[in-house]
Amino acid sequence: MKKSLLYKLLALLAALTLVAVACGNDDDDDGAAEPAPAPAATEAPMDDAEEPMDEEPMDDAEEPMDDAEEPMDEEPMDDEEMATSRTWGAYTYEIDFEPSTRGVTDDTVRLGAMTQGAFYAGFDAGINARIARANRDGELPGGRQLELVQFVDDGSDPQANFEGARSMVENDEVFGIIVTSAVSLPQTTDYLAENQVPFTGWGFMPGFCAPNDWGFGFNGCLSGYAFGVEGAEPNVSVQEIWNDYFGRDDFSIGIFNSDDDAGRAGATLYETVWGSQLAFNEFVPTESAGGVTDPTRFVNLVLDTNPDVVVLSTDFAGAIALKGAIGATDEYEGPVADYVTYVPGLPQMSPDMGRALEGGFAVTQVPPIDAAKSDEEQVAAVRQLIDDFNAIEAFPGFGSMVGYWSADLMIQMIAAAGEDLNTATFYQAVNIDGFESTQLAGGLGSVKLPADHVTAPDCTGMVQVIDGLFEEAFVFSCYGDPNR
Numbered sequence: 001m002k003k004s005l006l007y008k009l010l011a012l013l014a015a016l017t018l019v020a021v022a023c024g025n026d027d028d029d030d031g032a033a034e035p036a037p038a039p040a041a042t043e044a045p046m047d048d049a050e051e052p053m054d055e056e057p058m059d060d061a062e063e064p065m066d067d068a069e070e071p072m073d074e075e076p077m078d079d080e081e082m083a084t085s086r087t088w089g090a091y092t093y094e095i096d097f098e099p100s101t102r103g104v105t106d107d108t109v110r111l112g113a114m115t116q117g118a119f120y121a122g123f124d125a126g127i128n129a130r131i132a133r134a135n136r137d138g139e140l141p142g143g144r145q146l147e148l149v150q151f152v153d154d155g156s157d158p159q160a161n162f163e164g165a166r167s168m169v170e171n172d173e174v175f176g177i178i179v180t181s182a183v184s185l186p187q188t189t190d191y192l193a194e195n196q197v198p199f200t201g202w203g204f205m206p207g208f209c210a211p212n213d214w215g216f217g218f219n220g221c222l223s224g225y226a227f228g229v230e231g232a233e234p235n236v237s238v239q240e241i242w243n244d245y246f247g248r249d250d251f252s253i254g255i256f257n258s259d260d261d262a263g264r265a266g267a268t269l270y271e272t273v274w275g276s277q278l279a280f281n282e283f284v285p286t287e288s289a290g291g292v293t294d295p296t297r298f299v300n301l302v303l304d305t306n307p308d309v310v311v312l313s314t315d316f317a318g319a320i321a322l323k324g325a326i327g328a329t330d331e332y333e334g335p336v337a338d339y340v341t342y343v344p345g346l347p348q349m350s351p352d353m354g355r356a357l358e359g360g361f362a363v364t365q366v367p368p369i370d371a372a373k374s375d376e377e378q379v380a381a382v383r384q385l386i387d388d389f390n391a392i393e394a395f396p397g398f399g400s401m402v403g404y405w406s407a408d409l410m411i412q413m414i415a416a417a418g419e420d421l422n423t424a425t426f427y428q429a430v431n432i433d434g435f436e437s438t439q440l441a442g443g444l445g446s447v448k449l450p451a452d453h454v455t456a457p458d459c460t461g462m463v464q465v466i467d468g469l470f471e472e473a474f475v476f477s478c479y480g481d482p483n484r
Contacts, residue, residue, distance in 0.1 A: 098424075099422040099423055099424035099425070100196060100422055100423045100424075101421070101422045101423075102169075102173050102174075102175060102423070103173050103174045103175030103176070104144075104175055104421050104422065105144075106142070106144075107143075107144060107145060108144055108145050108146070108147045109140065109144050109145075109146050109147065109175050109176075109414060109421065110147050110149045110172065110173065110174045110175055111127075111131075111146060111147065111148050111149065111174055111175060111176050111177065111178060111410065112148070112149060112150040112151070112152070112165075112168035112169075112172055112174040112176075112177045112178070113127050113148060113150070113151045113152070113177065113178045113179065113403070114151070114152040114153075114154055114161065114164050114165065114168070114177060114178075114179045114181060114184075115152075115153065115154070115179065115180050115181050115399070115403070116153070116154060116155070116156050116180075116181045116182065116183070117153035117155070118155075118156070119156075119182075119316075119399070120180055120181075120398070120399030120402055120403070121397060121399045121400075122394070122395065122397045122399045122400030122403065123180065123399045123400060123402060123403035124148070124151045124403060125389075125392070125394040125395075125400045125403065126389075126394075126396070126399070126400035126401055126402065126403030126404035126405075126406075126407065127148060127178055127403040127404065127406070127407040128148060128392055128394070129385075129388040129389045129391070129392050129394055129396075129400070129404055130388060130403075130404050130407035130408050130411065131146045131148060131407060131411070132388065132391060132392050133388045133391070134146055134411045136391075139411060139415055140411075140414060140415055141415060141418050141419040141421075142419035142421075144421070146411065146414075149168075149172050149174060150167070150168050150172045150174065152164035152165075152167075152168070154181055154183055156181075156182070156183055157183060158183040158185050158187070158188075160183075161181055161183045161184055161185070161188050162185075162187050162188045162191065165177060165179070165188045165191060165192060165197075166191060169191075169192070169195055169197055174197070175197075175198075175414075175421075176197060176198040176199060176200070176410055176414070177192065177197060177198075177199040177200075178199070178200050178201060178403065178406045178407055178410055179199050179200075179201045179406075180201035180202040180402050180403070180406060181201075181205075182204075182205065182262075184201075184205050184207055185205075186206060186207065188207070189205070189206070189207025189208075189212055189214075189215055190207075190212070192207070192214055192215070193207075193212050193213070193214040193215070196214060196423040196427070197214060198214050198215075198216065198410070198413065198426060198430075199214065199215050199216070200215075200216045200217070200218060200406045200407070200409045200410040200413075201215075201217065201218070201402075201406045202217060202218065202219070202222070202365075202402050202406065203215075203216075203217015203218065203219050203220055203221055203222040203223070203456065204217075204222045204223050205223070206223075206227050208220075208221055208222070208453075209221035209223070209224045209227060209229045209232070209453060209454065210224075210229055210230075210453040210454050212453070213431055213450060213453050215453075216409055216410075216413065216430075216447070216449065216452075217447075217452070217456070218405040218406050218408065218409045218444060218447065219365055219444065219445065219447070219456055219457055219459065220447055220448075220452030220453075220455055220456035220457055221452060221453055221454055221455060221456055222235065222365075222456045223265065224454055224455070224456065225269060225272075226265035226266065226268065226269055227265070229454055230454075231454045231455075232454050232455065233455065234269055234272050234273050235269070235456060235458050236273075236458045236479050237458040237459060237460035237477075237478075237479045238269070238270075238273060238363070238460070239273045239274065240458070240460075240479040241363060241460050241461075241462055241474060241477075241479075242309060244474060244477075245309075245335070245462075245473075245474065246308065246309075250277070251277065251307075251308035251309065252277055252278075252279045252305075252307040252308045252309075253274055253277055253278060253279060253307050253308065253309050253310075253311060254278070254279040254280045254281075254282075254301070254302060254305055254307035254309070254310045254311070255267070255270050255274075255278065255280070255281050255282070255310075255311045255312075255313055256282055256283070256284045256298060256310070256311075256312050256313065256314055256318070256322060257270075257281065257282070257283050257284065257313045257314065258283070258284060258286050258313065258314045258315050258318060259283035259284060259285050259286060259289065260286050260289075263283055263284075263286075263313065263314070264283075266313045267281050267283070267313075270313070279305040279306075279307035280301055280305055280307070282298070282301065284298065284314050284318045284322070285318075286314075286315050286318065287315055287316075287317040287318070291317050291318065291321065292317070292318050292321040292322060292325075295321055295322055295325035295326075296325075298322055298325070298326075299322075299325050299326055299329060302326055302332050303329065303331050303332060306332065306334075307334065308334050309334050309335050309336075309337065310326060310332075310334060310335070310336045310337070311336075311337050311338070312336065312337065312338035312339075313338070313339060314338065314340075315340070316340050316341065319338040319339075319340050319341050320341065320353060320356050320357075321356075322336075323336055323338065323341070323356050323357060323360050324355065324356030327356065327358070327359060327360060335360075335361050336360050336361065337360065337361035337362065337363055337462070338360070338361075338362055338363070339362070339363050339364075340362070341357055341360075341362045342362035342363075342364045342368060342398055342463055342470060343397060343398045344369060344371070344395075344396065344397050344398065344470055345395070345397060347465055347468040347469070347470075348468055348469075354465070354468050357465040358465050358466075358467075358468070359464070359465060359466070360464070360465055361462055361463065361464050361473060362462065362463050362464075362465075362470070363460055363461075363462050364460070364461050364462065364463060364476075365459065365460060365461075366398075366401045366402065366405055366444070367379065367381055367382050367385075367442055367443055367444065367461060367476045368382075368461050368463045368470065368472055368476065369382055369385075369386070369396060369470070370382075370463075370470075370471055370472035371469035371470050371471050372466075372469070372471040372472070373472075378442075379440075379441055379442025379443075379476075380440040380441040380442055380443075381439055381440040381441060381442045381443030381444075382442060382443075383440075384440055385401070385404060388404070389404075405444055408437075408444075409437055409447060412435075412437050412438070413426065413429070413430050413435060413437075414426065416429040416430065416435055417429045417430070430449050430450075431449060431450045432450075434448075434449065434450070435447075435448070435449045436448050436449075442475075442476060444457065444459060445457025445458070445459035445478040457478055458478060458479045459476065459477065459478040459479070460476070460477065460479070461474060461475060461476030461477065462474040
């Protein structure tokens with residue numbers, strides 16, 4: 001492992017807040033620009049769900065989306081004209097913009113990137129690993145090469161996030177932006193949509209959901225239900241993976257949520273998903289509010305109710321504190337899991353954290369690397385990821401894997417737009433003609449657009465720390481509609 005990458009991993013030790021499955025945002029949007037008016041909702045959104053990822057990758061010549069599968073309300077535009085409106089599900093859009101080749105030349109496509117550096121160390125390395133393969137293999141029509149021209153660490157500051165996005169568009173003239181940040185608030189994502197700038201990332205923020213149709217989550221609109229997006233359904237994978245674990249659906253579950261907007265949205269989701277199965281659904285102070293200084297009362301709640309499983313839907317610091325405290329008692333024998341501590345290399349980097357994590361589980365929404373297997377024994381999608389990181393001498397940690405999969409979706413969508421790339425052909429190929437991403441076996445769930453501006457591929461895996469290494473406890477799987 002390279003020293004610079006070890007340093008980036010160490011930055012994760014300072015992480016205070018990572019996103020949980022039903023993540024929202026606890027930052028106020030004071031001073032934000034007024035968002036653009038949302039398109040009017042007119043009818044029930046189209047339904048969409050997931051399929052398992054056991055199949056081989058789609059053939060390049062195969063049509064990405066069957067018309068019977070994803071009906072569209074309009075015919076594709078002629079080569080010389082842009083569609084003026086479209087309707088899908090509850091959302092009707094008036095499309096009024098001139099095609100722009102901003103960031104596109106005969107030889108290159110310019111991209112920008114932005115993240116919270118302390119939370120997603122290596123995000124840019126993951127992007128570069130995927131871009132390097134696209135350039136080596138000539139994945140873009142016309143032989144264009146991708147160029148990452150700017151990388152911004154927003155420092156968890158909403159205004160810095162907005163200014164970073166605006167600078168990349170107006171000064172660097174990028175075609176698209178790859179971004180994952182809990183402070184990518186509507187002032188940023190509305191600005192990108194108003195300027196027809198496609199952006200990809202981990203889809204837990206509102207900008208990745210309808211009515212914004214320039215934001216594309218590599219796992220769709222992940223938190224649409226929590227944000228009240230019309231037609232969005234709860235993410236069933238948060239439930240199904242535990243049904244698989246226990247081999248039944250009548251187990252009891254206790255959940256600790258962060259005491260912020262994200263945690264409250266999550267608590268509402270869990271009430272819907274588990275209902276009477278909940279032994280408790282309590283709140284834990286976030287690190288910014290002082291954190292878990294004395295875990296005794298939380299441990300006592302676990303011991304008093306003795307649920308079959310405890311899930312920590314908290315920030316990073318809360319998960320570490322509670323995992324260590326619950327694990328230190330011999331009285332509770334059930335599994336303890338969280339959504340934020342899957343950071344390859346972390347248990348070895350920090351012995352104290354390693355002890356807190358030992359034996360515990362982490363639920364992950366990116367295909368994990370199984371430390372118990374050699375590179376050759378990993379599933380096809382993970383083998384390819386490892387090869388891509390090795391090619392640029394980088395380490396695939398959690399933040400870099402988020403960057404990698406975010407870049408993968410951007411690359412596939414740009415390729416779908418064809419050689420005559422501009423904002424209009426991109427929008428047409430992705431949001432009007434219909435787009436479906438492809439993955440090797442064991443990879444992410446297929447993103448289907450435009451439907452996944454509302455829905456999400458319900459895909460989840462789980463790892464367990466055994467002797468300081470993250471080993472796969474449950475295979476990364478996609479739940480829901482088997483025809484997805």
